[in-house]
Amino acid sequence: MTFRERAIISQLMNMSRKSSPTSRNPGKESRHREMLLPLPLAKVRAMSLEHHLTLAALYNGRGNIDQINVLLKVVYLAYFMAAMAHEPVGPRLVPGRGSRR
Known part of the structure; x- marks a missing residue:
C-alpha cells in the first residue's frame, strides 16, 4: 500500500474529527490540502490496471498471496468510499436480471 493510499484511508477514517481552522504547522496544512486533490x-x-490484472490472475487460478492482498485493499477502499457516500454496502439485486437464491 502506498503512502498516498494509506493517507486517503486514514483521512476517510478520521473525517469525524474536527481540525482547527488555523494550523500551527504550515507543512501539515499543505499535506491535508494535497490529500483532498484528485489522484493524477x-x-x-x-x-486500475493492477486491480484488473489481480482479478484476472485470481480468476484463472494463478494468484498468490500478493494478489489476495491487492484484492483486500480494493475491498477496503470500496467499503470506505461507500461509507463516506452513505451508501449501503452489500450485494444488490439488479432489476430485470432475476433474483439470486
Missing part, C-alpha cells in the same frame, strides 16, 4: 490520471490508470 496516470496513478488512477496504474491502480
